[in-house]
Amino acid sequence: MALIDLSKKEVHCKIVYYGPGRCGKTTNLLYIYNAMNANARGKMLTIETKGDRTLFFDLLPLNLGKVNGFEIKIQLYTVPGQAIYAATRKLVLKGVDGLVFVADSLRVRQAKNIESLEDMKANLLEQNIDPEEIPIIIQYNKRDLVSTPIPTLDLEELDRDIKSRLDTLTFEAAATKGAGVFETLKEISKRTVRYVAEKNLVSKKQK
Ligand SMILES: Nc1nc2c(ncn2[C@@H]2O[C@H](COP(=O)(O)OP(=O)(O)OP(=O)(O)O)[C@@H](O)[C@H]2O)c(=O)[nH]1
């Protein structure tokens, strides 16, 4: 749940990047971290990794500037995508205000994309969050691989696998190169802040 701090005029929202192992969640955050002005971002915290696998989570705090006189502070989290870290994913989802579901364009990951999407929906429902109501953006990542000999999924297949199970806006991305990364971030931030404001999903803190 978002926090609004009336004494500091700040709104804090939590956005979680969800998706199967190796789909590119940490890569999204790393690109954002490296591209953003140092004033607008805090330290990127990576809690336990093995090679490039996230074992716990990543956290990147961002300061998105003012809306209606309130500073908008966003915390970006990634879950560990590997199947065995189910309990950690549930933990990271606690208090989520908006999500990006990152799907992998690699054909070999087709089943894992679907499995992860269903896992995300089930975990949201378990926390009494309606996946049709909370802001979620779908990102089809690794689109740079489409022009290589590596077998990839085309957009129609991704829509059939993913969008048919969660009807929301989709963005194409190539996170390693940054393509689509900020488009995704801007849209989910906008929707999340609006959702939090409209729903008044805030615990008010006043000194
Ligand atoms: N070609 C290509 N590779 C990518 C892209 N995004 C990520 N990768 C690569 O995919 C691998 C996995 O990326 P990560 O960002 O670590 O994946 P993750 O989703 O955080 O994985 P877990 O932490 O295991 O859940 C890395 O080698 C990345 O460089 C992309 O858009 N294109």
Ligand SMILES: [Mg+2]
């Ligand atoms: Mg990761």
